Amino acid sequence: MTHQFHPTVLREYDIRGIIGETLGPDDARAIGRGFATLLRRAGGGKVAVGYDGRTSSPMLEQALVEGLTASGVDVVRIGMGATPMLYYAEASAEDVEGGIQITGSHNPANYNGFKMVFMGRPFFGADIRKLGEMAAAGDWLEGEGTSETREVLDAYVDRLLEGLAGIAPEALSGLRVGWDAGNGAAGPALEKLTARLPGEHFLLFTEVDGTFPNHHPDPTEEKNLADLKALVAAKNLDFGIAFDGDADRIGAIDGQGRVIWGDQLLMIYAEDLLKMVPGALIIADVKASRALFDTVSRHGGVPLMWKTGHSLIKSKMKETGSPLAGEMSGHVFFAHEYYGYDDALYAAIRLIAASVRLGQSVTQLRGAMPAMLNTPELRFQVDESRKFAAIDEVRQRLSLTDAQVNDIDGVRVTTADGWWLLRASNTQDVLVARAESDSPEGLDRLIGQIDEQLELSGLERGVQAAH
Structure with missing residues (x-):
């Protein structure tokens, strides 16, 4: 048995295609077989599988699990949720050594794809090309894996809240925040998270809907923040947070409705982090503002400019031991007191924590930034x-x-x-x-x-x- 992928779907950082045109269940099955074979050859164990809220995701999840088990790997199915929840399931469980999230990220509703982690490291580039070569050759191990369902949402939310450790609840009691899940996979975790946060929280579009009826789930495009801006203005909130379709990228606005871009968020995180980890190396991609690199240096950190791409940044963090990295696109990576992957829900918690520790509102922090x-x-x-x-x-x-x-x-x-x-x-x-x-x-x-x-x-x- 062999399989040929459409030439456009095996990308540098992930696998992505148009359902019914360039991507379907047979591809998912072949990805499962190849991934399971590589994991077994490397001595790995179980694979966690999650999926986002797109209408095609359950179908791809079923086929992926069939492929993984047919090549002899046991699967832990965590169900529908954010991509970082899948990363958490892989990073926190001792018996899990691989993870695959089915997600179209911020692409249009007819797209879907796969993001992967392999024995604690990003799976991209040559790894993804290898899946194509193995499928073309039918180079797959045979086996009979099992599949089990595991609930991780509550444990994941507990872990997110640890980002506020050491901050007194009364310091947060006056907090008033707007949140826009964009009908993406962040919704269920966001509802549970904000229910446990002090202060007042106003939520938009937490119902998961893979047709994205309200606006496209890409917070890096300012037009997609219009609903959040209106909410923050109407309720006079402190700031607002938005998520992309699978919640690995964050968008933010301050109390005046000004966008806080990815590199500007990193300026806030860096100032906070460098008080706790003096002299730390902080990584940002080549698209980031000079103001960010200057801020890191001014606060005693070591700035490092690196290649754009979430997998490339994660790999560089592992190599250098950097506690914090980020990209213009809203991927933010905390290895400081976290796992080093991109998690927009955790980044939101760390923004709240940074504001308290720095003794300034998010609006003040945004206002103090140089006007570039x-x-x-x-x-x-x-x-x-x-x-x-x-x-x-x-x-x-x-x-x-x-x-x-x-x-x-x-x-x-x-x-x-x-x-x-x-x-x-x-x-x-x-x-x-x-x-x-x-x-x-x-x-x-x-x-x-x-x-x-x-x-x-x-x-x-x-x-x-x-x-």
């Missing part, structure tokens, strides 16, 4: 065969100049005006550009440099690509 002018992520379509080559050309040209270049992931060029970035997406046929300055004129000059480099490679920034 930056572009949103500019994404434009470039043919798959051309995108990495174009970046190499830019890198080559810049190496012949005295430009200050960081080429860890694409090219990030620092000038007197600020910085600009050009990188190839690992998951789509797009180039991503971003620029930041402290003056409008500086920003224009930086964008001009991006356009100049694109033109030299026969490209232009004209065609904006959707997420």
Whole structure:
């Protein structure tokens, strides 16, 4: 028996496709067989399986479990929940050594996919390509695994609340927060969590609905925060928190409705953490503001700029022993007093804790940040065969100049005006550009440099690509 995956579904960080077109139950079965075979060959044990609220998720979960058990691995089914709840099930249970979450993350409702963890480390890149090779060759072990159901939601919520350890309940009694689950998988955990938090909590869209009837569950796009902004304004709340479809990415706004972007949240977390862990190494991706790296240094930490991608960041944290990392996209990773994976519910708790420990409201913390002018992520379509080559050309040209270049992931060029970035997406046929300055004129000059480099490679920034 062999299986061929559609060429578009085996991605760099996860597996993702369109249900009924590029992804279906046969793919899920083949993923299960390959993953189980690799785990058995590595001497691993049980696999935890969870799924998000998409309408196609239960069907894929059933097929995945069939594949895992057919290759001789025992499965722990934790049911519907957030991706970080699956990570928690894998990290906290001594008898579980792998985890697979079925989730389409923040993609449209007709998408679905798989995020995986293998013996405590992210499973991505070459690991995912290996699943494709094994399926094509039918290189699967045979076996008869079992499956059991395990409730982890209450234990997970208990663990989230440990993020407030050492903070007196009365320090939180005046807390007033808005929360938007976006009809994603965060809903059930969020309801249980806020029921146990001091203060007043106002919840939006906690009913899990894979058609996302209210708004798309991607808090990195400001238009998706409109309902939360309205709630915070109407109830005069301290701040608001939003989640993506599987709750591994956080969005936030302050009491004035200003967005607190991923790198700005990391500034707050870093200031708090560096009081507890002086001199810590803190990692952020190449898209993050210079203000973040400056903040880490100013508070005595060591900033490290690294490649974009949740699996790449998690791997770098393990390698360096970093207690905290984050990405512009809202993935935040706490290894300090937690497990080092991206968990937006835990990040929300740590934001509350940081505000108390720093003695300032979230609105004050946001207001104190330097006013940087930056572009949103500019994404434009470039043919798959051309995108990495174009970046190499830019890198080559810049190496012949005295430009200050960081080429860890694409090219990030620092000038007197600020910085600009050009990188190839690992998951789509797009180039991503971003620029930041402290003056409008500086920003224009930086964008001009991006356009100049694109033109030299026969490209232009004209065609904006959707997420």
